[in-house]
Amino acid sequence: MRYAGIIFDDTAAAPGLCLSFYTQGCPLHCPGCHNPETWDPDRGHEFTGNTMNDILNGIKRNGIKRSFAVLGGEPLAQYNQFLTAMVVQNVRQAYPGIKIWLWTGFSMDHIMSSMKSQPHIKIIFNNVDAIVAGPYIEAERDISLAYKGSRNQIVWHLDHEKNIWYNEENDKRYDNV
Amino acid sequence: MITKRDGRKVEFDGNKIRIAVARAYWDPDYAPEKPYPPYVEDIVTYIEEENEAYDISVEEIQDIVEEFLMKFDPKTARKYVRYRYKKEVIREQKDDFFMKLKPKIEASDVQNQNANIDEYSFGGRKGETDSAVMKEYALNYCMSDMARQNHENNMVYIHDLDAYAVGMHNCMTIPFDDLLAKGFNTRQTDVRPARSINTAFQLIAVIFQLQSLQQFGGVSASHLDWTMVPYVRMSFAKHYKDGWTYIRNCPPEDIDYEIDNMITNAQDYSIDDPEWIAYDARAYEYALDMMKKELQQAVEGMYHNLNTLQSRSGNQLPFTSINYGTCTLPEGRLVIKALLEGSIKGVGKLHRTPIFPCGIFQCMKEVNRAPGDPNYDLFRLALESTARRLYPNYANVDWSGNAGYDPKDPKTYFSTMGCRTANGLDVNGLGQLKDGRGNLCPVTIILPTLAMMAKEAVEAGPSGDGDGKQKSLLEFFFAILDKKIGEARDMLIERFEYMCKQDPRSAQFMYENRVMAGYIPEEGIRSALKHGTLVIGQLGMAETLEILIGSNQCHPDGMELAKEIEGLFKQRCAEFKQEYKLNFGVYYTPAENLCYTAMKKFRSRYGIIPHVSDHEYFTNSIHVPVWEDVKVLDKIDIESQLTGYSNAGCITYVELETGIINNIDAMETIVNYAMDHDIPYFAINVPNDTCLECGYTGEFNDTCPICGSGHIQQLRRVTGYLTGNYKTAFNWGKQKETEDRVKHTGRMES
Numbered sequence: 001m002r003y004a005g006i007i008f009d010d011t012a013a014a015p016g017l018c019l020s021f022y023t024q025g026c027p028l029h030c031p032g033c034h035n036p037e038t039w040d041p042d043r044g045h046e047f048t049g050n051t052m053n054d055i056l057n058g059i060k061r062n063g064i065k066r067s068f069a070v071l072g073g074e075p076l077a078q079y080n081q082f083l084t085a086m087v088v089q090n091v092r093q094a095y096p097g098i099k100i101w102l103w104t105g106f107s108m109d110h111i112m113s114s115m116k117s118q119p120h121i122k123i124i125f126n127n128v129d130a131i132v133a134g135p136y137i138e139a140e141r142d143i144s145l146a147y148k149g150s151r152n153q154i155v156w157h158l159d160h161e162k163n164i165w166y167n168e169e170n171d172k173r174y175d176n177v
Numbered sequence: 178m179i180t181k182r183d184g185r186k187v188e189f190d191g192n193k194i195r196i197a198v199a200r201a202y203w204d205p206d207y208a209p210e211k212p213y214p215p216y217v218e219d220i221v222t223y224i225e226e227e228n229e230a231y232d233i234s235v236e237e238i239q240d241i242v243e244e245f246l247m248k249f250d251p252k253t254a255r256k257y258v259r260y261r262y263k264k265e266v267i268r269e270q271k272d273d274f275f276m277k278l279k280p281k282i283e284a285s286d287v288q289n290q291n292a293n294i295d296e297y298s299f300g301g302r303k304g305e306t307d308s309a310v311m312k313e314y315a316l317n318y319c320m321s322d323m324a325r326q327n328h329e330n331n332m333v334y335i336h337d338l339d340a341y342a343v344g345m346h347n348c349m350t351i352p353f354d355d356l357l358a359k360g361f362n363t364r365q366t367d368v369r370p371a372r373s374i375n376t377a378f379q380l381i382a383v384i385f386q387l388q389s390l391q392q393f394g395g396v397s398a399s400h401l402d403w404t405m406v407p408y409v410r411m412s413f414a415k416h417y418k419d420g421w422t423y424i425r426n427c428p429p430e431d432i433d434y435e436i437d438n439m440i441t442n443a444q445d446y447s448i449d450d451p452e453w454i455a456y457d458a459r460a461y462e463y464a465l466d467m468m469k470k471e472l473q474q475a476v477e478g479m480y481h482n483l484n485t486l487q488s489r490s491g492n493q494l495p496f497t498s499i500n501y502g503t504c505t506l507p508e509g510r511l512v513i514k515a516l517l518e519g520s521i522k523g524v525g526k527l528h529r530t531p532i533f534p535c536g537i538f539q540c541m542k543e544v545n546r547a548p549g550d551p552n553y554d555l556f557r558l559a560l561e562s563t564a565r566r567l568y569p570n571y572a573n574v575d576w577s578g579n580a581g582y583d584p585k586d587p588k589t590y591f592s593t594m595g596c597r598t599a600n601g602l603d604v605n606g607l608g609q610l611k612d613g614r615g616n617l618c619p620v621t622i623i624l625p626t627l628a629m630m631a632k633e634a635v636e637a638g639p640s641g642d643g644d645g646k647q648k649s650l651l652e653f654f655f656a657i658l659d660k661k662i663g664e665a666r667d668m669l670i671e672r673f674e675y676m677c678k679q680d681p682r683s684a685q686f687m688y689e690n691r692v693m694a695g696y697i698p699e700e701g702i703r704s705a706l707k708h709g710t711l712v713i714g715q716l717g718m719a720e721t722l723e724i725l726i727g728s729n730q731c732h733p734d735g736m737e738l739a740k741e742i743e744g745l746f747k748q749r750c751a752e753f754k755q756e757y758k759l760n761f762g763v764y765y766t767p768a769e770n771l772c773y774t775a776m777k778k779f780r781s782r783y784g785i786i787p788h789v790s791d792h793e794y795f796t797n798s799i800h801v802p803v804w805e806d807v808k809v810l811d812k813i814d815i816e817s818q819l820t821g822y823s824n825a826g827c828i829t830y831v832e833l834e835t836g837i838i839n840n841i842d843a844m845e846t847i848v849n850y851a852m853d854h855d856i857p858y859f860a861i862n863v864p865n866d867t868c869l870e871c872g873y874t875g876e877f878n879d880t881c882p883i884c885g886s887g888h889i890q891q892l893r894r895v896t897g898y899l900t901g902n903y904k905t906a907f908n909w910g911k912q913k914e915t916e917d918r919v920k921h922t923g924r925m926e927s
Contacts, residue, residue, distance in 0.1 A: 005925040009808045011833060012923060016842040017809075022925065045927045062810040064850060143875065143882055146839030 001047040001083045004038040004073055008058045013069035014101035014130070014147070019058045021087060023073035023080045028105040032138035034149065038073040047083060055087065056094050065095065071103040076115065076124070085120035088127040101147075103132040108156055108165065108174060116177040125177045131156045131165070180234040182268075189228050191221040198242065201257035202250070214253065220245050274313070281305040289908040290770040292900035294493045301493075308339035315341035319675060324668045331778040332630075333665050334621045334716075334771055340393040341672065344679035346709060348394030348496075348594055349615035351692060353404045356384055361690040363387065373415060374468070377408035378475035382482035385497045385534075388692055389488050391684040392615070395496030395594045399611040400539075400587035402504035402512045407444035409508035413468040414443030417453065420463030449507050472511060476519040483533040484524055496898060497534040498595035500572060502559065503541045503587060505551040513555045520562045520569070527872035530865055530892055532899045535595025536562070536569030540852050544574075547849075560844040563861050564837045565874065567892070567899055570595070570828075570860040573852050578824050582609040593826065593858050596767045596897040598712075601824040604754050605695070605707045613694025614708050616825070618672050620665045621714035621766045623775050624742075625795060627657045628724035629783055651738075654725060655745065662713060662749045666761065669711040673759065677703040711759055712825040713750060714766030716775060717795035718742070719802045723788040731805055731815060739799060743822035750824075762825030765798030767896030772797055773910020792917065794910035798827065803914055809833070809921035810850055817854040828897050832862045832920045835876040843922075858897075862918070865892040865899075 004022035007013075013020040025041025026033075037043065045051075059066045068091050075084040088100055102124065106115065111133070115121055125131075132148055132155050140150035147155050156165045158176065165174040178186040195217050200207045202214040220242055227233050227241070239261055246254035280286040284305075287296045295301045316325050319342050320335075327333035337347065357377050360370045361384070371377040385396050398404065418440050422429045432440070436456050439446045446452075448468070453461045488495045501513050516536065524531050538545075538559040545552035559569050574582075574590045581602060582589040589609040593599045600614040607614065631653035639647045648656070681688040681702050688696050688705070696705035718739055719729040730739040746763045753761040768775070772794040780790050796802045799819040801812050809831050816829045829851060837844055844861070851859040864876035870886035880887055893903040893915050900906045903915050 005927045007923055007925050009810065009922045011840045011843040012836045015840060017846045017922075018843070061808075062814065062850070064810060064846060144838075 002041065002044040003047045003051065003083065004035070004044045006051075006054065006058065008061065009066075010069070012147075013071060013103065014067040014099055016067045016099070017064065018067040018069050018101075019055065020069045020071055021055060022071050023075045023077075023084060025077055025079055026072055026074035026105065027077055028074060028135055030105060030136040030138075032141065033136060035072070041073075041077075041079055044073075052087070052090060055091065059091065059095060059098065065098055067099040067101065068095075069101040069103065070128075072105075074105055075102060076104045076106055076111070076121070078118070081118060081120040081124070085123040085127075089123055092127040099130065100128045101130045101132065102128045105135045106133060107135070108133045108154065108172075112174050112177070122177050125158075129158055129160075178232045179228065179238070180232050182235055186232060189225065191225065194221050194224065194238070194242065197260075198246070198253070198257070201246070201260055202253045204256045204260070214250070216245075216249055278306050278309055281309055288770075289906055289911075291493075292769070292895050292903075292906040292908075292911070293496060293898070300487070311339040311342050315339070318342070320668070320671055323664060324671060327661070327664055327668065331623050331626045331775055331782070333661055333668060334623060334775065335668065335672075336619045336621065336714075336766075336771075337393050341675070343683065344676045345391075345393050345684075346676055346706065347392060347616040347618055348396065348598055349388055349392055349687075349692065350397045350399050350592065350594075350600060350611045350613065351384060351388055352588075352612035352694065353381065353384065353398050353401070354588070354612070356380070356690060356692070357404065357408070361686075363686060371408055372411050374405060374408040374412040374472050375475045375478075377405060378479045379482070382479055382486060385483065385495050386486050386488050387686050389495035389497075391687040391692070394616065395498060395596060395598070397498040397500065397592065397594050399500050399592035400503070400590060401499045401516070402501040402509040403506075403587045405512045406504065406506055406508040409468065409472065409511060410443045410446060410448060412471050413448045413464050413508075414440040414446075416467040416471075417460050417464035420467070421457055421460040424457070424459050424463070447507060469511065469515075472515045473518070476512075476515040477522070477524075480519050480524050480531050480534075484531055494533055496595065498537055498593070499534045500537040500539055500590075500592035502538040502552065502555065502569075503544050503574060503590060505544060510552065510555065513552070514558065517555065517558045517562045517569070520566050521558075523566070527867070527869065529867055529872070529890070530566045530874065530899065531568070532892075532901065535898050537572050537593060537595065537858075538569040539572045539574050539590055539592065540848070541574035541590070546852065557841060557845070560841045560848065561838075564841065564844060564863060567861070567863060567865055567894060570858065570897065571848050571852070573855070573857050573859070575852070576857040577855055578821060578857055579609060588612045591857065594897075597765065597826040597828040597858055598710075599824075599826040599857070600710060601760065601762055603708050604758055604760055607694060607708050610694065613692065615693075615710070617676060617706060617709040617711055618669065619712045619714050619764055619766060620668050621716050621764075621768060621771060622658070622661055622665055623716050623771075623779075623795075624658075624721040625717040625724060625779060625789060626775075627661060628654055628721045629779075630657050632724065650725060655741075658742065658745060659749070662746065665713045666711075666749075666753050666757075669713070669761070670757065670759070673706065673711060677701070677706055707759065709760065710762050710825050712762045712764035713746065714764035714768075715746065715798055716766060716768045716771060717797075718799045718819075719796040720789045724786070727788075729788075729802065729805075730799065730819065731801055731807060736815070736818060739819055740822075743799070743819055747822045747824075763823045764825040765800075765820075765823045765827035767828075768795070768797050769896045769911060770908055771795075772914070773908050776910065793913040798823075800830075803832075803918045806919055806924070807921060809847060812921055813847075813851050813854055813856060817851070817856050820856055823857075826858070828858045828860055829856045830860045830862055830894070832918050832922075834920060834923050835863055835865075837861075837863055860894065860897065862894050866890070867892065 002024040004024040007020040010018045010020040024044030026039045134153035137150045137152050140152045142151050154167050156167050163176040179189050195213045198217050199213050203211055246257055284297045284302050315338050328335045357371045360368050371380055388396050483497050523529050545556040572591055572593050576591050579591040592611050598616045600611050634653045635650050687693050693705040695708045722729045722735045728735040730736045750761040750763050776795050785791055820827045866877050867874045867890045868881035868886050869888040871884040873883040890902045
């Protein structure tokens with residue numbers, strides 16, 4: 001299992017101070033991608049028990065609880081699903097109260113129609129609070145946007161009571177997997 | 178005709194030759210009544226004849242005289258030659274002196290010592306030239322040899338040397354409450370007390386400017402939200418009266434006595450007083466609306482005024498700072514909101530980031546720090562302003578170093594000059610009062626020089642300091658440091674005494690209007706100056722630790738030694754304060770120009786030493802070097818262990834990314850973390866590049882990502898204040914420092 005890197009004090013990937021975990025490997029190859037060095041699944045670093053400890057300790061460094069974000073690479077790529085599921089599950093167990101965000105290049109439509117039966121998607125979707133979904137489209141680029149790179153991307157929030165994914169930009173809703 | 182040295186032609190005057198020769202002949206017993214040497218007429222006649230043939234020059238005349246004397250009177254000739262040489266040296270010195278001024282007069286070598294001064298302007302060129310003359314004078318005629326040598330040898334630096342010889346002081350927290358309530362006198366007229374919020378904000382700008390001419394440093398308001406409460410009320414009452422007469426279509430005399438009394442004494446009645454609504458709800462709404470509009474206009478006016486008013490012969494803006502954020506009265510809250518909205522809105526056609534005033538939001542527990550606190554919403558708005566505009570910075574009212582303040586008196590709340598200079602506890606009776614006090618003058622100990630002196634002493638061996646024993650590097654260093662802290666004290670006392678000798682007419686606005694607190698005319702200006710602060714600053718802690726132990730304060734052993742050094746500063750200043758009854762304090766100097774000039778001097782003596790002099794500047798005070806790769810909260814952890822030693826002013830910064838505009842929660846976490854770690858004064862740096870074509874602001878270096886224009890202003894912070902484009906306004910050292918700044922968030926690690 002490989003990963004690209006960690007930003008211990010990030011302010012861009014989730015609300016509040018946040019620890020960002022970058023998976024390695026992405027099948028989508030969006031033109032203009034911010035992190036093309038994360039495309040090749042064989043590059044990056046070997047994920048070990050120490051890496052998991054670094055994440056868990058990093059979230060509470062300085063006595064401050066951070067949010068947690070998984071980005072990529074593509075955290076939902078088949079070869080990354082196990083790692084993503086394991087990491088978000090571990091983080092959730094250690095810190096039940098924090099916000100966990102996931103950034104994926106797949107659209108919510110695509111995930112819900114053709115990915116939700118994949119083995120680890122359920123674990124992932126039941127341990128995160130928000131998903132930034134959709135491919136990066138260079139023509140839609142807008143650097144002033146919060147928590148996304150291009151206008152087409154959508155930030156989905158989980159309504160924990162209703163177990164429904166909603167967003168603030170349109171009326172579409174998805175039942176959680 | 179004779180051709181003089183400067184090219185002018187004048188009539189030949191034989192007497193000049195007669196006197197010059199007589200001086201040499203009779204030397205040293207020359208007196209005008211003594212006879213000329215017998216052969217003088219021969220020389221004069223000879224030169225007269227030569228001169229008829231062509232326009233002979235002064236130098237040629239002197240050659241002729243010299244040759245003649247050598248032939249007929251060698252003894253006099255020797256004296257003549259000596260005399261001629263002496264005159265030449267004096268002439269050259271004079272030339273040297275004026276030639277040093279030439280680049281300043283012509284603005285041909287602009288150094289940007291102070292980013293706020295326009296050295297290209299007429300005023301700036303004149304000011305820089307004056308400054309060079311005044312510095313030279315101060316060094317030569319106003320101070321002891323000890324002080325001069327410390328300054329010239331890069332050991333203890335005397336700041337603002339150009340203001341030394343006239344005895345000016347540094348900065349001032351202005352007692353605006355009094356000046357607005359009582360009015361004030363100027364040279365030409367007097368100004369009546371403010372009676373509306375609009376006037377009050379205009380007078381803030383006027384008073385800032387007037388006071389900035391009485392001193393060489395910055396001016397601040399310590400609690401502007403509280404200060405403005407009565408004027409918000411007065412404006413409200415005025416509008417209430419207008420609204421009532423208009424709505425009712427009645428003359429104002431018809432207003433009931435009780436309400437009329439409230440209007441007349443508006444400063445005593447809250448705008449939330451139920452009587453206002455009960456008497457006429459429409460008039461109340463009208464008054465509230467109009468007052469808010471007036472307030473917004475007034476605040477925008479102040480922002481524009483403080484970015485346009487020039488002072489000090491027109492080459493700089495007054496360094497102005499406003500502290501606010503703790504007033505929970507409805508009027509104070511409106512003022513805070515208007516100040517923050519004005520800051521966010523920006524100034525000018527493109528809504529550019531205001532450079533002045535430096536806004537400082539005063540964080541206070543149970544007032545504005547957490548959800549549920551009455552001013553929490555304003556804290557959030559402040560954070561948004563900081564993300565967009567770099568201001569406000571954050572002052573910590575709960576800071577342990579401001580113990581003894583009165584929670585009921587905002588004049589004693591911790592406030593600061595934008596740069597960082599703060600008024601600590603007054604040893605002469607004013608307690609934690611901020612208003613009417615300021616720093617008198619700073620000196621800065623250049624720590625790396627002392628560390629190198631210690632190193633040289635060790636290398637010199639056991640005889641190094643004469644007692645025959647081999648001391649360690651640290652023992653030498655602490656001995657030298659202790660001596661220099663003592664000399665710094667003496668240098669400050671020298672300058673203080675010099676200031677006390679000045680005539681109060683030198684700063685009539687300040688003394689006549691009691692801007693400086695405590696002034697008793699019969700006792701002279703010392704009665705006021707004694708409440709000011711005398712501060713011992715420092716430069717280059719990180720580099721000093723590298724010299725002494727090969728690591729800096731980011732590492733445990735470096736931190737331990739840093740604390741020991743700061744402990745000595747703090748202990749000595751506390752002792753001096755009691756012994757001399759003067760407000761000595763430890764200061765973390767904003768060495769804007771010194772960080773660069775001290776390094777230049779250091780390098781010329783010691784060369785380039787890795788981790789010490791391999792950058793173009795020394796790291797200011799105790800800061801973590803800008804190039805150190807530290808995480809945001811870790812930087813606060815490190816610096817907060819050292820800021821407690823400074824009672825005369827310090828600042829802690831972190832560098833964030835522009836995307837922070839979308840993440841105010843992260844800002845809140847960071848600012849609260851700093852406050853909880855007892856940081857007195859905290860600032861956040863966010864790159865602020867503004868497109869001068871479309872106004873877009875972000876981080877994009879040389880091309881606007883929105884409109885593609887290359888017409889960009891790159892705003893960065895220097896010494897607590899902002900300034901114009903850093904690439905043109907900063908000195909070379911600060912430009913390099915700015916480019917070396919490592920962001921404390923958003924870096925990928927594996």
